[in-house]
Amino acid sequence: MRKEYGNKVAVRKLSLTVPRGSIFGFLGPNGAGKSTSIKMLLGLVKPTSGEAFVLGERAGDVAVRRKIGFLPEHFRFYDWLTPAELLRLHGRLCGMAAAKLRERIPVMLDLVGLTPHRDKRVHDFSKGMMQRIGLAQALIHEPEIIFLDEPTSGLDPMGRRLVRDVIRAQRERGATVFLNSHLLSEVEVTCDNVAFLKDGEVVAAKDLHALGEAEVHVVVRARQLSPQAVAGLAPWTTAANVEGEQLTMTARSSDVLPDVVRHLAASGADIYSFIPERASLEDLFVRIMGEDRGL
Amino acid sequence: MGCWVMAGITFREAARKKILWTALLAGLGFLALFGIALHYQIEDFGAHSTAPFIRYQILSAMLMVGLYVVDLLAVVMTILTSVDTISGEISSGTIHAIATKPIPRWQILIGKWIGFVGMIAGFVALTFGGTIAVAYRMGGVMPENAFHGALLVFLECLLALSVTFMFGTWFSTLTNGVIVIGLHGLAFMGGWLEQMSGFTESARLVAVGVVTSLIMPSESIWRRAAFEMQTPLAGSLPFSPFANVSIPSPTMIGYAGFYLLVALGIAVYHFHWRDL
Numbered sequence: 001m002r003k004e005y006g007n008k009v010a011v012r013k014l015s016l017t018v019p020r021g022s023i024f025g026f027l028g029p030n031g032a033g034k035s036t037s038i039k040m041l042l043g044l045v046k047p048t049s050g051e052a053f054v055l056g057e058r059a060g061d062v063a064v065r066r067k068i069g070f071l072p073e074h075f076r077f078y079d080w081l082t083p084a085e086l087l088r089l090h091g092r093l094c095g096m097a098a099a100k101l102r103e104r105i106p107v108m109l110d111l112v113g114l115t116p117h118r119d120k121r122v123h124d125f126s127k128g129m130m131q132r133i134g135l136a137q138a139l140i141h142e143p144e145i146i147f148l149d150e151p152t153s154g155l156d157p158m159g160r161r162l163v164r165d166v167i168r169a170q171r172e173r174g175a176t177v178f179l180n181s182h183l184l185s186e187v188e189v190t191c192d193n194v195a196f197l198k199d200g201e202v203v204a205a206k207d208l209h210a211l212g213e214a215e216v217h218v219v220v221r222a223r224q225l226s227p228q229a230v231a232g233l234a235p236w237t238t239a240a241n242v243e244g245e246q247l248t249m250t251a252r253s254s255d256v257l258p259d260v261v262r263h264l265a266a267s268g269a270d271i272y273s274f275i276p277e278r279a280s281l282e283d284l285f286v287r288i289m290g291e292d293r294g295l
Numbered sequence: 296m297g298c299w300v301m302a303g304i305t306f307r308e309a310a311r312k313k314i315l316w317t318a319l320l321a322g323l324g325f326l327a328l329f330g331i332a333l334h335y336q337i338e339d340f341g342a343h344s345t346a347p348f349i350r351y352q353i354l355s356a357m358l359m360v361g362l363y364v365v366d367l368l369a370v371v372m373t374i375l376t377s378v379d380t381i382s383g384e385i386s387s388g389t390i391h392a393i394a395t396k397p398i399p400r401w402q403i404l405i406g407k408w409i410g411f412v413g414m415i416a417g418f419v420a421l422t423f424g425g426t427i428a429v430a431y432r433m434g435g436v437m438p439e440n441a442f443h444g445a446l447l448v449f450l451e452c453l454l455a456l457s458v459t460f461m462f463g464t465w466f467s468t469l470t471n472g473v474i475v476i477g478l479h480g481l482a483f484m485g486g487w488l489e490q491m492s493g494f495t496e497s498a499r500l501v502a503v504g505v506v507t508s509l510i511m512p513s514e515s516i517w518r519r520a521a522f523e524m525q526t527p528l529a530g531s532l533p534f535s536p537f538a539n540v541s542i543p544s545p546t547m548i549g550y551a552g553f554y555l556l557v558a559l560g561i562a563v564y565h566f567h568w569r570d571l
Contacts, residue, residue: 093396
């Protein structure tokens with residue numbers, strides 16, 4: 001899909017597939033077009049060209065919206081309502097019966113930890129509490145796919161853990177979660193797959209479970225390192241460099257590390273430390289997006 | 296279904312935010328003021344031994360003034376209470392959580408419209424009916440075709456509401472308010488120009504007045520209502536909002552109804568297709 005606003009291209013080329021039942025992270029720097037992309041998938045914004053299918057139906061159709069839950073980034077609602085009234089309204093808009101709502105609302109308030117605040121008006125809520133009630137309204141009708149736009153941005157550490165647990169629980173019941181977040185550490189521990197959006201275009205997609213099998217950066221402190229021993233690392237590494245007693249190398253995967261250690265020991269090197277450093281999602285993000293030139 | 300949920304929430308919003316109660320309080324304040332004015336006028340009649348025929352005509356004219364104020368108040372209340380409902384929710388992002396629910400967008404807009412229609416009906420019934428009740432109870436005067444007049448005032452409010460909704464799907468709250476109040480002011484001016492043209496017998500002034508009424512027919516509806524409700528004495532006053540100099544035809548009322556439907560249709564269409 002592509003979206004233009006006059007001369008400005010908000011989304012250049014959005015092309016991605018999200019596996020059902022997975023937690024999908026949608027990553028990119030500010031202004032990359034993430035929110036516009038989500039809005040197109042939800043039918044809030046019409047694409048200039050292209051089309052998308054959500055759960056096998058055209059994105060934005062009323063039929064598919066019945067199966068969608070959405071927490072907007074800046075969740076705002078009729079703040080003169082109490083949380084229970086707000087959930088009732090959203091449930092009714094989703095076509096839920098009154099009896100079902102009576103049963104479901106206390107469960108949802110309990111899930112997001114707002115039961116003690118059930119009689120307050122939403123305008124008295126903190127940002128974190130707004131985020132929680134927003135999450136509850138997105139889940140009230142047990143949707144098959146949930147779009148969460150920065151769900152943890154206003155939350156304290158306890159709130160973040162709660163959201164993480166809720167997201168995982170949704171996957172366990174078979175739902176798909178589409179997560180847009182800047183908090184890469186959260187994404188790293190929550191998501192199954194990620195896509196990187198840069199300048200309105202998907203530039204990379206990764207399976208995070210396979211990230212551990214990818215290249216590993218290793219720092220070794222050793223003496224008696226011969227040039228032949230370093231050259232002999234080639235079958236297991238893509239790069240190796242010695243500076244004094246420090247050998248830094250990039251191993252092809254964590255599986256080859258025992259072979260590397262055996263090779264160095266057999267070559268007569270005295271190894272004092274051997275520290276593998278797995279590339280974090282943040283490293284990957286920076287590598288794909290490039291450094292922030294604004295600083 | 297979605298329509299009624301949105302209508303209900305719109306009505307409740309007005310009640311919870313005290314908009315409804317403030318409007319009703321303003322209406323009651325006006326009724327109290329109108330009653331006091333009538334009371335003093337009736338006392339003066341006693342002091343000056345005014346003839347019953349003159350008394351009746353003056354009180355009828357006062358009633359028409361009261362109904363004219365009700366009309367103005369109702370239109371202004373309609374615009375002020377509804378001006379933010381579409382544009383405000385679009386600019387704040389409140390609409391995002393609503394428009395992603397499984398209801399067509401037209402139901403969101405029409406639901407809100409119905410909510411306001413309910414409130415306006417209550418306001419017009421209270422103030423219009425209240426003014427007539429006060430005048431009848433205190434002075435024994437009653438307008439001609441009161442129910443028909445009330446329906447026309449209600450139609451004028453619905454016209455203002457639909458135009459406010461239409462521009463609300465395009466512009467910010469402030470711009471929308473300026474446009475709609477400006478249009479109503481234009482219609483007001485056009486009405487007076489038509490009245491003057493009848494007095495000065497200027498065909499060109501009539502043309503300007505008619506064109507203005509075609510651009511925004513709200514004032515025409517009031518002048519038709521005034522014509523249908525007033526007594527001959529009030530109607531014979533040359534420069535007044537109730538004068539019989541230039542009476543909008545039933546065709547103009549039909550045009551106003553058509554205008555209302557077109558405005559609402561455009562609002563639905565544009566709200567359906569625009570990005571949120």
